[in-house]
Amino acid sequence: MKARPAKAPPIPAHPGVTVLEDEVVWDGRFPLQRVRFTYARFDGSQSGELVWELWRRHAGVAVLPYDPVADSVALIEQFRLPALAAGLDPIMVECPAGLQEIGEAPEQVAVRETLEETGLSPDRFELICRTMLMQGGCDETMHYYAARVRLPEPGAGGEYGLLDEHENTRVLVVPAEQAFAMLDANQNHECDGDGLPLVAAASPGAAATGMGVMPTELLYRDDAYAREATATVLAAGPEGVLLDRTPFYAQAGGQPGDAGWLRWEGGEMPVNKAVKGEADTVLHLPAEGAALPPVGATVTAALDWAPRHRHMRMHTALHLLCSLIPGAGVTGGQIGAERSRLDFDLAAPPTKEWLTERLNALVAEDHAVGERWISEAELDENPSLVRTLSVQPPRGAGRIRLVRIGAEDAPVDLQPCGGTHVRATAEIGRVEVTKLENKGKQNRRVYLVLAGE
Numbered sequence: 214m215k216a217r218p219a220k221a222p223p224i225p226a227h228p229g230v231t232v233l234e235d236e237v238v239w240d241g242r243f244p245l246q247r248v249r250f251t252y253a254r255f256d257g258s259q260s261g262e263l264v265w266e267l268w269r270r271h272a273g274v275a276v277l278p279y280d281p282v283a284d285s286v287a288l289i290e291q292f293r294l295p296a297l298a299a300g301l302d303p304i305m306v307e308c309p310a311g312l313q314e315i316g317e318a319p320e321q322v323a324v325r326e327t328l329e330e331t332g333l334s335p336d337r338f339e340l341i342c343r344t345m346l347m348q349g350g351c352d353e354t355m356h357y358y359a360a361r362v363r364l365p366e367p368g369a370g371g372e373y374g375l376l377d378e379h380e381n382t383r384v385l386v387v388p389a390e391q392a393f394a395m396l397d398a399n400q401n402h403e404c405d406g407d408g409l410p411l412v413a414a415a416s417p418g419a420a421a422t423g424m425g426v427m428p429t430e431l432l433y434r435d436d437a438y439a440r441e442a443t444a445t446v447l448a449a450g451p452e453g454v455l456l457d458r459t460p461f462y463a464q465a466g467g468q469p470g471d472a473g474w475l476r477w478e479g480g481e482m483p484v485n486k487a488v489k490g491e492a493d494t495v496l497h498l499p500a501e502g503a504a505l506p507p508v509g510a511t512v513t514a515a516l517d518w519a520p521r522h523r524h525m526r527m528h529t530a531l532h533l534l535c536s537l538i539p540g541a542g543v544t545g546g547q548i549g550a551e552r553s554r555l556d557f558d559l560a561a562p563p564t565k566e567w568l569t570e571r572l573n574a575l576v577a578e579d580h581a582v583g584e585r586w587i588s589e590a591e592l593d594e595n596p597s598l599v600r601t602l603s604v605q606p607p608r609g610a611g612r613i614r615l616v617r618i619g620a621e622d623a624p625v626d627l628q629p630c631g632g633t634h635v636r637a638t639a640e641i642g643r644v645e646v647t648k649l650e651n652k653g654k655q656n657r658r659v660y661l662v663l664a665g666e
């Protein structure tokens with residue numbers, strides 16, 4: 214009779230368990246046992262007879278190579294037949310991992326597999342946790358390690374794997390924050406076996422607070438007329454939906470956040486308003502009781518265009534209003550689809566009739582509205598530019614977006630702004646200054662409406 218495989222030892226004795234039969238029914242790389250048994254229930258009585266299949270894989274190790282200086286991680290891509298069987302993309306993004314032989318220490322496996330699959334030699338391993346993944350049918354226990362390494366720049370880090378074992382892995386060096394975003398987008402299907410998202414396990418706090426999330430790509434920055442766009446859901450909750458990209462303007466600088474809809478196959482979520490989230494993200498706030506899109510889903514993000522277009526016209530008109538009151542500091546402002554206002558630090562304002570007339574002249578002249586990104590250094594090197602600007606740009610962001618109305622050499626208005634504008638001033642249509650209000654000794658509030666609508 215054939216000896217019992219080392220990976221399929223008999224079930225250990227346990228006071229509550231009676232093993233009636235324990236047979237190895239398959240003796241391949243991973244043995245399969247059929248076990249007939251009874252066990253003690255919580256009330257102390259003995260259960261009826263059960264027959265379970267038990268797949269013996271013993272133990273495994275998964276490693277997250279982390280570079281604490283660059284704040285990046287190494288992941289691998291490799292072909293996985295079981296993923297194909299599950300109906301998934303068979304090229305999976307994973308943590309390096311491998312199985313433990315009988316008598317081998319988990320840390321030995323961690324060192325070996327990291328080298329074989331990534332070419333990296335970590336100088337330190339830290340055990341994160343040990344867990345079972347398929348306790349309903351398999352004995353495999355996984356050890357998760359964080360490993361300290363120096364990683365190259367993000368990108369492809371070469372191909373590895375033992376050719377004689379037909380292994381082929383491709384290393385991906387990814388900034389840690391991008392790895393978190395990939396997890397949110399469900400791109401790390403597994404770490405090995407039926408793995409759980411190890412990157413999140415390494416630092417659940419960061420994942421929970423939304424730190425390390427990729428900044429949202431702001432599509433309205435390049436095209437204020439983009440009414441809709443497809444995007445991927447990175448996270449979704451009652452506190453908001455996070456997309457990888459969005460045409461929605463997030464409330465800021467006196468301009469309201471856009472409303473609209475997220476639509477996906479089989480669902481729609483009305484967006485009440487887009488607001489700024491943590492770390493340069495945009496949160497799409499769901500209407501009360503609305504269904505949320507599934508994480509990882511492709512959605513069409515569509516704006517409620519009519520109010521947004523009015524905001525663009527109003528916003529551009531306020532730039533023109535600024536240009537008519539040179540030298541006066543702007544102390545506040547609010548854009549609305551029906552009425553907007555700007556507050557000026559100004560002792561003696563012009564009349565509303567004069568402002569209305571001058572504004573409509575600028576509208577009729579149909580000045581082009583353009584933008585230009587400059588660096589802080591470029592701003593410092595061009596003092597004339599600073600003098601032209603009606604508003605001083607915020608410092609510390611590195612790059613500044615300048616919005617210009619009119620010709621480059623003689624702009625009607627030039628100022629740093631992150632909002633949405635129309636292409637040319639004629640699109641604003643007729644405007645009217647309806648009211649001037651005293652708000653304190655020096656403060657004058659100017660109200661503006663889109664006339665004739």
Ligand SMILES: [Zn+2]
Pocket residue numbers: 528532616630631632633634
């Ligand atoms: Zn603006």
